[in-house]
Amino acid sequence: MAADKKGSHIKGTKKQLPDGWITGAFRYAIFPTDEQKQRLEMAFGCERKVYNEYVAGLYDHLEAAGFQAGF
Structure with a gap:
């Protein structure tokens, strides 16, 4: 859980950040x-x-190399 400078949880964060x-x-227009x-x-x-x-x-190279997707 991420926290702001006051230690409050920041809504929408799921990852644990280092102490x-x-x-x-920032949002710009x-x-x-x-x-x-x-x-x-x-x-x-x-x-x-x-x-x-x-x-x-890239696709041409992969095709020439004989690469096939593993689907």
Whole structure:
């Protein structure tokens, strides 16, 4: 169970933390301009493309190596 600095239980925590440790979080919101939105969409699109290319290459490699899932 995680506890705050006062020793109170933090709701929603299930793991036991070492003594002296506490958990915390911050929530942020951004409000990009139209130009920033466009740039963010382009950046995430590029990242998605790179990831998908990597996964496709991984599957090709595994298939060439004769790997079969153990289902």
